[in-house]
Amino acid sequence: MGEKEKTDDLDQIIACVVDGTATADDMAQLNRLLDGNPEGQRRYVRYMDLHHELLERSGAIAESPAISVSVKESKLPKAWIALIGGLAASLLVALGFAISHGWSSGEMTATNQFDASRDTLLVAEESEIGVAVLTRAVNAEWLGEGPSLTGHILSPGRLQLKSGHIEVKFYNGVKLLVEGPADFQLVSVDQVVCHEGKLRSIVPPNATGFSVMTPQFELVDLGTEFAVDVAKNGRSDAHVFDGEVELYLPDGKREPVYKHVLYGGDAMAWSSKGMASEREANPESFSSFESIRIREQASTRERFRNWQDQNRDLSNDPRVVSHYDFQSKDSDLLANSGQGSDGSIIGCEWTTGRWAEKNALEFKRPSDRVRIQVPGEFDALTLAAWIRIDALPRRRQSLLLSDGSQSGQLTWQISPRRGVDFSYRATTQEEPNVMYRSPRIFKGSQLGVWNFVCVTYDRANRQVAHWVDGKQISTAALKVDQPVHIGVAEIGNRGVTAKPRQRSIRNFVGRIDELTIWDEALSEKEIRELYMQSLP
Amino acid sequence: MESSVPSFVALWTRYQPEVRRYVCTLVPVAADAEDVMQQTAARIWEKFEQYNPERPFVAWAIGFAYHEVLSSRQRHARDRLVFSEDMISQLHATLTEESSLLELRRKALDGCLQKIDNRGRELLLCRYSQHGGVQREAEKSKTSPHKLYYAIEQLRSRLLACIDNTMRQEGWYHG
Numbered sequence: 087m088g089e090k091e092k093t094d095d096l097d098q099i100i101a102c103v104v105d106g107t108a109t110a111d112d113m114a115q116l117n118r119l120l121d122g123n124p125e126g127q128r129r130y131v132r133y134m135d136l137h138h139e140l141l142e143r144s145g146a147i148a149e150s151p152a153i154s155v156s157v158k159e160s161k162l163p164k165a166w167i168a169l170i171g172g173l174a175a176s177l178l179v180a181l182g183f184a185i186s187h188g189w190s191s192g193e194m195t196a197t198n199q200f201d202a203s204r205d206t207l208l209v210a211e212e213s214e215i216g217v218a219v220l221t222r223a224v225n226a227e228w229l230g231e232g233p234s235l236t237g238h239i240l241s242p243g244r245l246q247l248k249s250g251h252i253e254v255k256f257y258n259g260v261k262l263l264v265e266g267p268a269d270f271q272l273v274s275v276d277q278v279v280c281h282e283g284k285l286r287s288i289v290p291p292n293a294t295g296f297s298v299m300t301p302q303f304e305l306v307d308l309g310t311e312f313a314v315d316v317a318k319n320g321r322s323d324a325h326v327f328d329g330e331v332e333l334y335l336p337d338g339k340r341e342p343v344y345k346h347v348l349y350g351g352d353a354m355a356w357s358s359k360g361m362a363s364e365r366e367a368n369p370e371s372f373s374s375f376e377s378i379r380i381r382e383q384a385s386t387r388e389r390f391r392n393w394q395d396q397n398r399d400l401s402n403d404p405r406v407v408s409h410y411d412f413q414s415k416d417s418d419l420l421a422n423s424g425q426g427s428d429g430s431i432i433g434c435e436w437t438t439g440r441w442a443e444k445n446a447l448e449f450k451r452p453s454d455r456v457r458i459q460v461p462g463e464f465d466a467l468t469l470a471a472w473i474r475i476d477a478l479p480r481r482r483q484s485l486l487l488s489d490g491s492q493s494g495q496l497t498w499q500i501s502p503r504r505g506v507d508f509s510y511r512a513t514t515q516e517e518p519n520v521m522y523r524s525p526r527i528f529k530g531s532q533l534g535v536w537n538f539v540c541v542t543y544d545r546a547n548r549q550v551a552h553w554v555d556g557k558q559i560s561t562a563a564l565k566v567d568q569p570v571h572i573g574v575a576e577i578g579n580r581g582v583t584a585k586p587r588q589r590s591i592r593n594f595v596g597r598i599d600e601l602t603i604w605d606e607a608l609s610e611k612e613i614r615e616l617y618m619q620s621l622p
Numbered sequence: 623m624e625s626s627v628p629s630f631v632a633l634w635t636r637y638q639p640e641v642r643r644y645v646c647t648l649v650p651v652a653a654d655a656e657d658v659m660q661q662t663a664a665r666i667w668e669k670f671e672q673y674n675p676e677r678p679f680v681a682w683a684i685g686f687a688y689h690e691v692l693s694s695r696q697r698h699a700r701d702r703l704v705f706s707e708d709m710i711s712q713l714h715a716t717l718t719e720e721s722s723l724l725e726l727r728r729k730a731l732d733g734c735l736q737k738i739d740n741r742g743r744e745l746l747l748c749r750y751s752q753h754g755g756v757q758r759e760a761e762k763s764k765t766s767p768h769k770l771y772y773a774i775e776q777l778r779s780r781l782l783a784c785i786d787n788t789m790r791q792e793g794w795y796h797g
Binding site: 101109120138 | 639642643646647650652703704705706708709712713716717720724727728731746747749750751764768769771772773774775778779781782785
C-alpha cells in the first residue's frame with residue numbers, strides 16, 4: 087500500500103468518526119492504524135483540529151455548560167466571514183437566519199446545541215433501518231428514487247410510484263400491494279400513509295392493528311384483507327374483503343365516538359368534500375396478489391429472454407475483449423466468448439444468478455477466485471459486472487485485479503468505505519498508484535441484492551467514470567494519461583505472488599453472474615441500455 | 623488583592639475552547655467529550671486555589687482533562703467508541719508536541735478557505751453551521767446525504783493539504 091493510499095484510508099475513518107458514522111470496528115481500526123505511528127497520529131490530530139476549527143468558526147461549539155454563559159447576540163460569527171466570502175446573497179440571508187435562530191433561541195441550551203450538531207448525523211445514518219422488503223415489482227417506475235429490484239429493503243419514507251405494481255412485505259408479515267400512480271409513505275411496520283393511489287393489504291393475525299392513514303380516514307385493521315383507493319381530489323374508498331376493520335377520523339386520535347366498523351363485503355366511500363356513504367366491497371377494482379405474482383413471473387421470464395438476446399449480441403460485438411456470461415456450469419473453466427482464453431475457476435461454487443435459469447459463481451472463502459488472461463493494451467476500457475454483495479467487511483474486495491505491478495496494470499475493487507475504486511500503476515514516480523474513487527454506494531440494506539457495476543476509462547475524453555445500475559455515480563479527470571492493461575488477472579480475488587508472502591485478504595464475498603470488458607468507453611446511453619436489458 | 627488574580631470564570635471562558643479541542647481529539651464521541659468537559663470544569667473549580675497564575679492555565683487545565691479522559695474511558699470502555707488507554711497516552715504526547723503548530727495551522731486556514739469554490743463553502747456551511755444542514759441540503763438538491771458527506775470529506779482533505787502546503791512554504795515543515 088502506498089503512502090497516499092494509507093493517508094486516504096486514515097482520512098476516511100477519521101471522517102466517519104467526526105461525521106458520527108463510525109462503528110466500534112472503525113474505532114478499533116483507527117486504533118490499529120495510529121498505534122506506534124507518529125505520522126498517522128499527527129495526521130489525526132491535525133484533522134481533528136481542522137474539524138473543530140470549522141465547528142468553532144460556525145458557532146456550533148457552545149460555551150461549556152459548567153458555567154452557562156448565555157449567548158444572546160444573533161450575529162454572524164466574525165470568523166465565518168472568510169468562509170462566506172463570495173457566496174450568493176440569498177444564501178447569506180438563509181444562513182443568517184439559521185444561525186441567529188440557533189443562537190438566540192432561549193430553550194436551546196448550550197449542550198443541546200453541541201450534541202445536536204452530531205446527533206442528526208447519527209440519525210441520518212440510522213434511518214437506513216428498514217421496515218419492509220420489496221417482494222415483487224412489475225414495470226414499476228418511480229418519481230425520483232425508488233426501489234426497483236426485489237429484495238431491496240425499504241426504510242421509512244415517502245415513495246411515489248408513477249406506474250406499475252409493487253408488492254411489499256413488512257417485517258411483521260403485513261403484505262401490501264400498491265398500484266401506480268400512488269403516493270404513499272412508509273411510517274413504521276404498522277403504519278402507511280396513503281396520499282394517493284390504490285393499496286391492497288393482507289394482514290396476518292399476529293399483525294393486527296396495522297393502520298392506513300388517508301386524507302379522509304384512518305383504517306385500523308383487525309386481521310383481514312382490505313383495500314383503499316385515494317384519488318387526487320381526495321375522494322376515497324375503503325373496501326373490506328374479509329375480516330373486519332375499524333375506521334376513525336384521520337387525526338391519529340382514534341376517538342371511539344367516531345369509530346365505524348366495516349365487515350367483509352362492506353365498503354365505505356367518501357366524496358372529495360368528506361361526505362361518507364356505505365357501499366358494497368368491489369374486489370374487482372383492485373389488482374389481486376395472485377395476478378401480480380403471475381405478471382411478475384411473466385415479466386421475469388421476459389427479462390431473462392431479454393438478457394439472452396443481449397448476451398448473443400455481446401458475443402458478436404467486436405469491441406468486446408472478454409465476455410464471461412457465467413452460464414456454462416463447468417467446474418474448472420469459465421467460458422469466455424470474447425478474445426483471450428477461458429478463465430480457470432479455483433474454489434467458488436456454482437449457484438443461482440439473477441434468475442432461476444441463470445448461473446452464477448459464489449465467492450465466499452479467501453481462496454475462491456477465477457484466473458483470467460486479457461491480452462492487449464487499452465486507451466479506453468469499460469469493465470462491467472453483475473454482482474450480488476453478501477457482506478461488506480471493512481477491507482477491500484476485489485472485483486478484478488491484475489497480477490503483479492507493472493505500469494498500466496489495473497485494479498477494480500469495492501473499497502472499505504463501500505464505494506468502488508479503480509486504479510492503475512503509473513510509470514511516474516510521484517504517483518505510482520493512480521486511484522479513482524467513487525463516493526459511498528453500497529448500504530447494508532443492499533446486501534443480497536443484484537447490482538450492475540461499471541467503470542469506464544477514456545483517454546480521448548480524459549476521464550474515468552463509475553456507474554451503478556446504469557447511472558453515473560462519479561467522474562474524475564484523468565490524473566495520469568497512459569494506456570492500461572489487464573494481462574493475467576483475477577476475478578473476485580488478488581493474484582498470487584511467485585514467492586509466498588503475507589498479504590492482506592481481498593476476496594469478494596458474494597455472487598458474480600456476468601463480467602464483460604470492452605476496449606471502448608461505453609456511452610451513458612449504452613450503459614443505461616445494458617442495465618435495462620439485463621436487470622433481474 | 624482579588625482583582626489582580628484572574629478569576630476562574632475569566633480564565634475558563636477564555637481558554638476552554640483550547641481544552642475542548644484537546645478533549646474532543648482524545649474522546650471522539652461528542653456526548654462523552656461533553657461529559658469530560660463538565661467533569662474537568664468541576665475539578666478545576668475545586669482545585670482552583672492551587673492554581674499558580676504564573677503558570678500557563680491551559681497546560682494546567684489539560685492535566686485535569688487528561689485524567690478525566692482516562693476515567694471516562696474506563697466508564698465507557700465496554701460500549702462506546704473509545705481509544706485504548708495506551709493510544710490516549712500516545713495521542714496526548716503527539717498533541718502536546720503539535721500544539722504550537724496547530725495554532726499556526728488555524729491561521730493558515732483563512733487563506734485555504736478562500737481557495738475553495740462557492741459550492742464547497744456552501745457545503746461546509748451546511749455541515750458546520752446548521753443543525754441537520756446536510757440532510758436538508760440533500761433533500762433540497764435531491765441527492766443523497768452520503769454523497770454530500772463524501773464531498774465534505776474531500777473538502778476537509780483538500781483543506782488539510784492546503785494547510786500543509788502553506789506551513790511548508792512558511793518553513794514550518796520539512797520535506
